[in-house]
Amino acid sequence: MVREFKDPRSPHQKIAADLRRRIxxxxxxxxxxxxxxAELMEQYGGVANTTVQKALQVLKAEGILEGLPGKGVYVRQHAQQAVEPSAYMRPVGPGESYPWMSEAAKRRQTxxxxxLGVEVVVPPVEVADALRLDVGERAVLRRQILFLDEEPTELTRSYYPLSLVEGTAVLERKRILGGTPALLGSMxxxxxxxVDELSSEIPTEEEVVALELPKDMxxxxxxxxxxxxxxxxxEATLMTKAAHRYRMRYRLPLA
Known part of the structure; x- marks a missing residue:
C-alpha cells in the first residue's frame, strides 16, 4: 500500500523549488x-500574484534570478556550476596560479x-580519528573563504598534524607558496x-555569515x-559549500 504524504511547504516555497530545479x-x-x-500564476494553478512574487524573491535572494527594470526576470549567469575536486589537488608549479584561481579563469571568472586564521587546536573527534591522532593530540587549523566573482562560495577548515608540520609555513598566517600540496610534497x-564524504546539512551560524547564505538554504x-x-x-578538511552555487562532478575510471 502506497503511503500518503502531502508536501507541507507553502505555495511560494513549492514554486521556488520547482523553478530552482528547472534552472x-x-x-x-x-x-x-x-x-x-500572469503567466507564472496560470502555470502554477492560478496562484495569487503575491505567491509568485514571494517565490521569485526567494530565488533572487539566492542569487539565482535577477530582475532587470522594465525588462523582466532572468536567470543569472553561473547560477550553479560543477567543479571537479581532483582539479584542485595538484601541486602548483613555479609561476603558476593556485588551482582555485586558474580553474575559475577557465570559466571566465575571477x-x-x-x-581567515591559523591556530593550533585539539581537533574534533572526526578529524582526530581521520588523522590517527592520539587523544588530546593537537593539529594546525587553517580557515579560508574561497570567492568566485567576489561571491563567497566555500568555507574551508583544513587540519594538519602538528607533529608533521611544526616549524613550517603551515603555521604562518599567510598564503603558502605553491599551496599545501606542494609544501607537503617538498617535505x-x-x-x-x-577520500571525500559528502553530506547535505543545515548550516551553522559561522557558515551562514561566512557564505552570506539566504534564509533556509x-x-x-x-x-x-x-x-x-x-x-x-x-590533511583533513571540512569544505562547506553554498549548495545553490555548487554541484560536484567526479570522474572515475571503471577499468
Whole structure:
C-alpha cells in the first residue's frame, strides 16, 4: 500500500523549488527570461500574484534570478556550476596560479582566497580519528573563504598534524607558496590519494555569515582526508559549500 504524504511547504516555497530545479538542471539556462507574473500564476494553478512574487524573491535572494527594470526576470549567469575536486589537488608549479584561481579563469571568472586564521587546536573527534591522532593530540587549523566573482562560495577548515608540520609555513598566517600540496610534497609527503564524504546539512551560524547564505538554504559539506605514501593521512578538511552555487562532478575510471 502506497503511503500518503502531502508536501507541507507553502505555495511560494513549492514554486521556488520547482523553478530552482528547472534552472539547476538546465531547462531554464543562464540568461533565459522567465514568463510574466500572469503567466507564472496560470502555470502554477492560478496562484495569487503575491505567491509568485514571494517565490521569485526567494530565488533572487539566492542569487539565482535577477530582475532587470522594465525588462523582466532572468536567470543569472553561473547560477550553479560543477567543479571537479581532483582539479584542485595538484601541486602548483613555479609561476603558476593556485588551482582555485586558474580553474575559475577557465570559466571566465575571477577566483580569490581569503585566509581567515591559523591556530593550533585539539581537533574534533572526526578529524582526530581521520588523522590517527592520539587523544588530546593537537593539529594546525587553517580557515579560508574561497570567492568566485567576489561571491563567497566555500568555507574551508583544513587540519594538519602538528607533529608533521611544526616549524613550517603551515603555521604562518599567510598564503603558502605553491599551496599545501606542494609544501607537503617538498617535505617528503606528496598527496597520493584523497577520500571525500559528502553530506547535505543545515548550516551553522559561522557558515551562514561566512557564505552570506539566504534564509533556509542548506549547505553541501565535503569531508576530505588526504593520504600520502603508505596510506599516511596528512590533511583533513571540512569544505562547506553554498549548495545553490555548487554541484560536484567526479570522474572515475571503471577499468
Amino acid at each position: 539547476t538542471r538546465g531547462d531554464l539556462p543562464p540568461g533565459s527570461k522567465l514568463g510574466s507574473t 577566483g580569490r582566497i581569503q585566509l 617528503g609527503f606528496p598527496p597520493r590519494e584523497f 542548506p549547505v553541501l559539506v565535503a569531508f576530505r582526508v588526504v593520504y600520502s605514501d603508505g596510506g599516511r593521512p596528512i
